[in-house]
Amino acid sequence: MKHGHHSVEFLRQLASQSDRTLAAHAGWFLRELDYSDPVTEFRGFIRSLNYELETGALLLSRTINPDIDIGACCARLDSMAARCRELIAEPASVREKCRVISRVLFHEYGLRGNTDHYADPLNSYLDQVLIRRKGIPISLSIVYLLVAERLGLSLEPVGLPGHFVVGCYAEQLPFYIDPFNSGSFINAGEAVDLLRRQSTHPTIADLAPTPVREVLCRCCRNLVNHYSVANDPDRARLFAEFVAEFEATYERHTT
Incomplete structure (x- = not known):
């Protein structure tokens, strides 16, 4: 809390890394400090390769509605x-x-x-x-x-x-x-x-x-299409970035 913005950036970088333990601890601190960024959390989930359907579906929902219960x-x-x-x-x-x-x-x-x-x-x-x-x-x-x-x-x-x-x-x-x-x-x-x-x-x-990875990626592809139809290019672009992140992460770990 003393270091303010620098601490938040440091924790967000850790939360996005593939080390699941570090990412989990960083995410905990962000939530405790009320600095959680749902988009960053979902990116971290994608990069973690630790794909669990319920967690992924809820994190995806939080990218648009951070206050979901x-x-x-x-x-x-x-x-x-x-x-x-x-x-x-x-x-x-x-x-x-x-x-x-x-x-x-x-x-x-x-x-x-x-x-x-x-x-x-x-x-x-x-x-x-x-x-x-x-x-x-x-x-x-x-x-x-x-x-x-x-x-x-x-x-x-x-x-x-x-x-x-x-x-x-x-x-x-x-x-x-x-x-x-x-x-x-x-x-x-x-x-x-x-x-x-x-x-x-x-x-x-x-x-x-x-695979669960492809289920969640397909959800994001659907949202790209649906937000495009709704004339919401910013959100369409966000979910297109998630799709690209899923694909890039998969390619990095299979080649």
Whole structure:
């Protein structure tokens, strides 16, 4: 506090480094001193390579709304998972548990795809999806995955070209859940048909799990497009920078 601006710059540089321990400590000091910079924190998360879906989704939300109540977001997810536990009659298969999740999220809590205002940037932020109860395929899939994780289910994000679903590979034949369409279930063949109807040329790789890094990067790409449509070039540029940061970080650590 004595050194003022110089201390803040020093801590922000540390928070952006790939050393996760240093970054975490620097972030703690910034928050305690009330000097936290959500954009810098998200850049630090990108560079850390320590990609965890819930943390990343909340940090992404904070870049636009620094005052979000993270505790309230987590409590909503906890509440959804607790309701699912009440309805699951053990022993239950993974498929049966997923049916309960779909019932709770899309019928009891009323989550739905925002078909009327698909390009609204608020559809991409986890806190806003939980408050407004509407989103786009990728953000609704993130909610589904975070609730499933609390129930101990190993589900995977699946970034189909032009659409996003949740995949389950625990059974002999994989199946997919479409959160944008009220959590409906589709098999691999139906997923391929969906892609063909969208005039794409599907491959088996399209049905494979998507890394968390790419899930969050895809969220940022969507926001570039949505802010461009909303005629907000500054925010479109910010999320384009995040996309470039994800890509540069990945390239540095894979070459």
